[in-house]
Amino acid sequence: MALPIVVLMAAASCGPSDADSAAAASAQVTDRVFAGGVAPEGKGLENPFKDDAQSVVQGERLFGAMNCDGCHGGGALGFVGPSLVDGRWRYGGADGSVFRSIQSGRPQGMPAFSVILPEDAIWKIVSYLRAQPVPEGVPTESWRTTE
Amino acid sequence: MTPDSPTRRVLAAGTVVLFSVTWVVGAVGQEGTASTRRAGAPEDGQWTMPAKDYAATRYSGLSEITVANAAQLRPVWTFSTGVLGGHEGQPLVVNNTMYVVTPWPNVLYAFDLTKEGYPLHWKYRPDVSPAAVGIACCDAVNRGAAYADGKIVYNLLDGHTVAVDAVTGQEIWKTKIADLDLGETVTMAPLVIGNKVIVGPSGGEFGIQGWVKALDLETGRILWTGYNAGPDSQMLVSADTFEPFYDTGTEVGITTWAGDTWKLAGVPVWGWISYDPELDLLYYGTGNAAPYNPDQRLGDNKWATSVMARRPSDGALIWAYQFTPHESWDYDSNAEMILVDLTIDGQRRKVLVHFDKNGLAYTIDRATGEVLVAEAFVPVNWSTGVDLATGIPQVDSTKLTGASRGNVENICPSLEGGTSPASPASFSPRTKLFYVSTNNFCMSWEASQAAYIVGTPYIGASIPYHAGEGGHLGAFIAWDAASGRKVWEIREKYPVWSGSVVTAGDVVFYGTLDGWFKAADATSGEVLYKFKIGSGVVGAPISYTGPDGKQYLAVYAGIGGDWFLVAGDVRSDDPADVRPPADFMPDLARHTSQGGIVWIFALN
Numbered sequence: 001m002a003l004p005i006v007v008l009m010a011a012a013s014c015g016p017s018d019a020d021s022a023a024a025a026s027a028q029v030t031d032r033v034f035a036g037g038v039a040p041e042g043k044g045l046e047n048p049f050k051d052d053a054q055s056v057v058q059g060e061r062l063f064g065a066m067n068c069d070g071c072h073g074g075g076a077l078g079f080v081g082p083s084l085v086d087g088r089w090r091y092g093g094a095d096g097s098v099f100r101s102i103q104s105g106r107p108q109g110m111p112a113f114s115v116i117l118p119e120d121a122i123w124k125i126v127s128y129l130r131a132q133p134v135p136e137g138v139p140t141e142s143w144r145t146t147e
Numbered sequence: 148m149t150p151d152s153p154t155r156r157v158l159a160a161g162t163v164v165l166f167s168v169t170w171v172v173g174a175v176g177q178e179g180t181a182s183t184r185r186a187g188a189p190e191d192g193q194w195t196m197p198a199k200d201y202a203a204t205r206y207s208g209l210s211e212i213t214v215a216n217a218a219q220l221r222p223v224w225t226f227s228t229g230v231l232g233g234h235e236g237q238p239l240v241v242n243n244t245m246y247v248v249t250p251w252p253n254v255l256y257a258f259d260l261t262k263e264g265y266p267l268h269w270k271y272r273p274d275v276s277p278a279a280v281g282i283a284c285c286d287a288v289n290r291g292a293a294y295a296d297g298k299i300v301y302n303l304l305d306g307h308t309v310a311v312d313a314v315t316g317q318e319i320w321k322t323k324i325a326d327l328d329l330g331e332t333v334t335m336a337p338l339v340i341g342n343k344v345i346v347g348p349s350g351g352e353f354g355i356q357g358w359v360k361a362l363d364l365e366t367g368r369i370l371w372t373g374y375n376a377g378p379d380s381q382m383l384v385s386a387d388t389f390e391p392f393y394d395t396g397t398e399v400g401i402t403t404w405a406g407d408t409w410k411l412a413g414v415p416v417w418g419w420i421s422y423d424p425e426l427d428l429l430y431y432g433t434g435n436a437a438p439y440n441p442d443q444r445l446g447d448n449k450w451a452t453s454v455m456a457r458r459p460s461d462g463a464l465i466w467a468y469q470f471t472p473h474e475s476w477d478y479d480s481n482a483e484m485i486l487v488d489l490t491i492d493g494q495r496r497k498v499l500v501h502f503d504k505n506g507l508a509y510t511i512d513r514a515t516g517e518v519l520v521a522e523a524f525v526p527v528n529w530s531t532g533v534d535l536a537t538g539i540p541q542v543d544s545t546k547l548t549g550a551s552r553g554n555v556e557n558i559c560p561s562l563e564g565g566t567s568p569a570s571p572a573s574f575s576p577r578t579k580l581f582y583v584s585t586n587n588f589c590m591s592w593e594a595s596q597a598a599y600i601v602g603t604p605y606i607g608a609s610i611p612y613h614a615g616e617g618g619h620l621g622a623f624i625a626w627d628a629a630s631g632r633k634v635w636e637i638r639e640k641y642p643v644w645s646g647s648v649v650t651a652g653d654v655v656f657y658g659t660l661d662g663w664f665k666a667a668d669a670t671s672g673e674v675l676y677k678f679k680i681g682s683g684v685v686g687a688p689i690s691y692t693g694p695d696g697k698q699y700l701a702v703y704a705g706i707g708g709d710w711f712l713v714a715g716d717v718r719s720d721d722p723a724d725v726r727p728p729a730d731f732m733p734d735l736a737r738h739t740s741q742g743g744i745v746w747i748f749a750l751n
Contacts, residue, residue: 064595070352070604071281079712081281082724090723109281111602138725141716143737 042096048120049127050095059128062121066113076129081110087134098126190651192692194240195294197336198571199648199689202486203421205573207690210651211698212750217654217666217675219751220700224265225681228743230254231720233685233707235569236291236336237646238745239299240691240701241313244268246294247745250707251280251287251304255311261694265747269316276327279305282602283332284352286711288685290419290569295339296364302333308346308362320367324348324360330602331355335481338420339364340429340459347416351434351479354605357414359431359455361462371462375433375450376400376412382450383462391466392516393538395449403447411599412444413437414451418481418568423497426514428456428465430499432480432568438597439477440607442549447472452480454501456516466516468538471505475548476529476558476592477610478505481568485581486513489629500628502572502583504564507533507540510628522631524624525565525585526615529558550607554593561588561612567644569708571687572626575649578669580634581626582655584643587615588731612713612731620732623647623657623665625672635672637665641735644708646687648700656700658684660710661738664702664746680704680746683717683739697749705743710735717741 049055063069063076073079082090091101102122105112113122190208199205212220228234232250239246245258245265255271280287283304292301298310298319306325311318324346325331330353337346344362348355357375362368373383377400386397396402401409415434422429436444436451452471457464471478484499489510499513506527510520521533521540529546533539548555563586566572570584590612597607614620621642625634645658655669660683666676683706693699706717715726716736728736 065598067598067600067603067605070606073712074609078715078724078726080284080286082721083715083726086723086725088723088725090721107277109278109283116600135727138727141728141736143734 042092042098042100043094045096045099047095047099047123047126049123052127055124055127056131059124059126062125063128066117066125068125071109076132084129085132085134086138095126095130098129099123102126194238194689194691196338197237197291197293198419198421198483201422201424203419203483203571204485204487205571205646205648205687206575207648207650209690209692209698212650212654212700213652214654214668214670214675216750217652220666220676220678220748221751222678222680222746223699223749224747226258226265226745228254228256228705228745230743231741232705232743233286233288233711234703234705234743235288235685235708237687237689237703238701239292239294240689241294243694244313245701246292246299246313248289248292248301249743250289250705251275251283253289253301253303255292255299255301255316257313257316271311271316271318273303273307273309273318273321275303276305279327279332282327282330282353283334283349284604285709286707288334288569288708290334291336293337293339293344298364300337300339300344300364302335302337302346304332304334306331306333306348308333308337308344308367310364310367322362322367322369324362324369328602329353329355330605335417336419338422338429340422343370343459345420345429345459347431349415349417351413351415351417351437352604352606353602354411354413354437354599355415356410356412357416357433359416359457359462361459373457373462373464374400375414375416375453375455376404376409376448382464383457384464388458388463388465391468392512393468399447399449403449405445408444411437411605412448412451416481417479419483419571421484421486421499422459423486423513426497427458428513429459430454430456430484430486430513432482432484432501434479434481435477436474438605438607439610440550440594440597441473441475441547442551442594443597443607445473448474452478452505454480454484454499454511454516456513468511468516468518470503470507470509470540472539476505477562478503478564479568480504482566483568483571484513485572485574487574487576491519500574500581502566502581502626504560504562504566504568505529506560506565508626508628508631510631520628520631524583524626524633525587526559527565548592548594548608550594550596552594554591556591557589558592559589559615560586561590562610563588563612563642563709567709569685570644571646573647573649573655575653575655575669577651577653578625578649579627579629580669581628582647582649582657582669583624583626584645584647584657585622585624586642587617587620587622588612588642589615614731621660623667625669637667637672637674641732644710645684645702648688648690650690656688656690656702658686658688658702658704660684660706661735662704662706664688664748678748681744682706682742683710683735685710693749700748702746703743704746706739706741
């Protein structure tokens with residue numbers, strides 16, 4: 001996913017050569033490039049295991065077996081890595097965005113699991129994470145008592 | 148018991164041996180320059196080493212601030228570091244300049260203490276990989292710098308050591324010492340011994356093979372590397388020089404690990420180094436064995452959770468002692484080794500004193516490695532004590548963990564440790580007491596098979612905590628290491644995770660996780676002064692003399708470390724990471740949030 005962005009930026013900053021133009025056209029980039037350079041990767045990708053309850057169970061197993069819980073905590077509640085069950089997402093919470101985060105990694109230490117996981121396995125982890133209920137009342141943590 | 152009230156406790160002494168403590172005196176070797184200042188040298192009002200002196204005492208000989216006047220302390224200056232991670236470690240003060248290292252991205256600030264408002268001489272901003280943030284197990288912390296020969300030397304999280312000109316702020320050298328791709332990061336404070344910089348890695352949760360290295364102070368070149376597990380040749384063990392008090396045999400760095408599990412031993416070095424110039428030995432503690440599922444590494448797992456004594460010139464391992472054989476509870480032994488001399492049964496002994504995560508305080512002959520005293524300084528139930536004849540702890544087998552043992556409940560202390568190596572103790576030659584921050588947690592441990600995937604956590608355990616007896620989650624205590632006895636304690640509502648400094652005014656200073664900086668009577672434990680400093684304290688206060696001749700205290704605010712992980716609701720910086728409070732500590736976030744601030748205090 002990084003390649004089309006690089007091509008777009010090169011085209012914008014240097015003026016396109018014919019070769020660049022051809023590459024940009026063939027890449028057919030439809031995502032916008034946000035300020036800061038972070039693109040909503042994975043937009044439009046569909047989870048082939050959507051609505052497959054078995055994939056949620058398999059995904060939970062993979063979440064442990066791939067040491068995801070070592071950073072994101074048991075139950076993905078957050079540890080050194082962010083919570084993945086708070087309904088909040090740094091890099092987009094659509095199925096395809098979560099897929100890309102696992103597949104390609106993210107800057108602050110999230111590894112690129114495409115090296116060791118086939119796409120189906122990544123999708124099952126997505127299924128597991130997306131199946132987790134988002135807690136209610138998260139935005140406000142209150143200690144106010146009714147004295 | 149209210150949090151601030153001291154309790155005097157006289158425990159039944161299991162071992163009735165009378166000791167008297169004498170200060171380490173007499174210097175051998177290096178000239179008395181700032182870089183080589185050692186315990187017992189005249190107080191020069193500076194703070195040039197992480198733990199004040201080679202003996203790691205964190206004792207300041209300054210005496211302007213006393214028990215009588217400490218109530219008149221006031222904050223005189225603050226500075227936001229602009230960084231939100233856990234501010235562990237301590238500043239340095241050298242030649243009227245204060246040096247502050249931040250957590251990642253490891254900015255180095257140099258403040259001019261001679262001018263009003265302490266403006267910066269310079270700040271140094273190294274290029275540190277953001278990937279290191281996610282490879283560091285337990286927040287992107289740094290435990291400080293060392294000064295020597297005109298250089299400020301410290302470690303970068305992404306596996307580099309740098310030397311920066313103390314006057315100009317220009318980088319002199321930068322050496323890659325650790326491999327981020329293998330899960331190695333660096334958080335410890337280096338120690339400079341002569342022309343050598345001693346460093347080691349974090350990564351006990353990533354299946355590294357831990358080591359220490361010595362770098363040339365002038366060039367940064369790596370002079371030697373000694374591993375903490377593996378073949379004798381890698382550990383720099385030879386039959387000519389290695390002489391542990393409790394005989395272990397040869398190649399124990401392999402034979403005490405099932406199969407080739409020593410290659411993923413863990414055994415990191417994320418704490419502190421100390422040094423005895425007379426014996427010419429450096430001391431450090433090693434961390435946990437990897438993974439947390441001990442079924443995957445049957446055997447004693449030497450030299451995990453051990454104290455190592457090496458010769459600085461070539462790294463040769465002279466002796467070692469393992470505190471927790473077949474470590475099964477993440478009881479890292481990275482806490483400092485404090486070097487003092489004791490008289491035992493009329494015989495003067497050079498000892499080191501160590502407060503281990505396993506809850507036991509050890510007094511060990513630092514020339515030979517013989518254990519002289521080992522007593523619990525917090526509630527301990529994994530062991531009933533240490534057999535001093537063999538040095539081996541008696542283990543309650545029902546507390547052993549492993550995937551084959553299911554969920555093992557109520558193990559004390561928790562993996563936060565009886566004390567954390569992140570919160571170093573201090574020692575006063577005047578009161579002859581050690582001052583120790585402690586945690587009061589127990590835990591359950593459910594291990595599972597861990598898969599090694601390079602660069603990802605290699606753990607295999609689920610470990611919930613609960614409060615220990617009494618309901619308070621921590622205490623600041625005074626400890627008599629000669630008799631193995633607690634003398635007083637100040638109970639705190641939350642775990643105590645700051646270091647401490649004790650002074651010739653008989654005042655001891657520490658901080659609390661809910662953000663109080665406190666001064667206490669070093670003799671009685673009475674709290675003399677406290678001030679809320681903006682964020683929880685996980686750093687270590689220091690004391691120094693300003694250009695005006697006055698005594699000052701400096702301390703970091705900035706909660707983090709493990710509390711960034713398990714009390715995630717103290718964070719406010721990431722809209723995409725919102726967590727409920729920890730069930731064992733539901734209201735910490737009511738009192739503190741992140742934020743790095745340097746504070747300086749002085750008498751009114």
